[in-house]
Amino acid sequence: MSPVRIRTLQSTDAEALLAFEMDNREWFERFIDARDAAFYTVQGVTDHIAAYLSGFTAGTWHPFVLEEAGGTIVGRANLKGIDMSERSAEVGYRIAQSACGRGLATLAVRHLIQEAQLHWNLKQLVANVYAGNMGSAKVLERCGFLIEPLSRQETTEHEYRFDLSI
Numbered sequence: 383m384s385p386v387r388i389r390t391l392q393s394t395d396a397e398a399l400l401a402f403e404m405d406n407r408e409w410f411e412r413f414i415d416a417r418d419a420a421f422y423t424v425q426g427v428t429d430h431i432a433a434y435l436s437g438f439t440a441g442t443w444h445p446f447v448l449e450e451a452g453g454t455i456v457g458r459a460n461l462k463g464i465d466m467s468e469r470s471a472e473v474g475y476r477i478a479q480s481a482c483g484r485g486l487a488t489l490a491v492r493h494l495i496q497e498a499q500l501h502w503n504l505k506q507l508v509a510n511v512y513a514g515n516m517g518s519a520k521v522l523e524r525c526g527f528l529i530e531p532l533s534r535q536e537t538t539e540h541e542y543r544f545d546l547s548i
């Protein structure tokens with residue numbers, strides 16, 4: 383098993399990111415919303431990276447990749463919708479099917495929490511998880527997130543919201 387490092391997404395990642403997203407397209411679509419077909423091209427992924435990096439420059443988005451030695455991307459993790467006035471953001475993550483069960487999502491969420499604190503000085507993180515996604519709920523709970531009481535859930539009955547105060 384190759385060691386994995388987490389780093390900020392960069393503009394030169396298009397080829398490796400396209401391979402990661404294509405190899406795992408069906409796997410991800412079992413748990414999270416499908417992307418447009420146009421995403422799955424070099425141009426589509428290049429545009430996607432440019433949009434994420436401009437969000438990073440604007441201070442609204444912090445995209446990371448999990449990379450094995452040799453440059454293979456095995457996961458992604460994002461701080462999304464960073465709101466400096468509310469000092470909050472949403473977390474999102476996805477791990478290659480072949481790399482699951484090694485603790486990488488837990489590592490990624492812990493990294494997001496650390497970056498949220500040290501880099502962005504945030505105090506609140508949220509995550510939205512579809513009801514059947516037991517693995518994702520376990521990762522969040524292990525990292526200290528609490529499921530919102532049903533009475534306060536704003537999303538649909540098929541999706542649950544988790545919160546972490548940091």
Ligand SMILES: CC(C)(COP(=O)(O)OP(=O)(O)OC[C@H]1O[C@@H](n2cnc3c(N)ncnc32)[C@H](O)[C@@H]1OP(=O)(O)O)[C@@H](O)C(=O)NCCC(=O)NCCS
Pocket residue numbers: 409410413414475476477478481482483484485486487488489509510511512515516517518520521
């Ligand atoms: C959910 C996901 C991120 C988990 O990644 P991972 O790297 O395997 O996660 P970890 O290894 O850190 O931990 C997962 C834990 O959930 C458990 N788990 C996985 N599937 C499970 C299931 N169906 N029921 C109960 N537990 C489950 C694992 O056994 C593991 O617990 P353990 O370490 O005690 O054995 C990964 O499956 C994924 O990317 N799925 C598709 C995209 C997605 O769902 N993203 C999250 C959107 S909210």
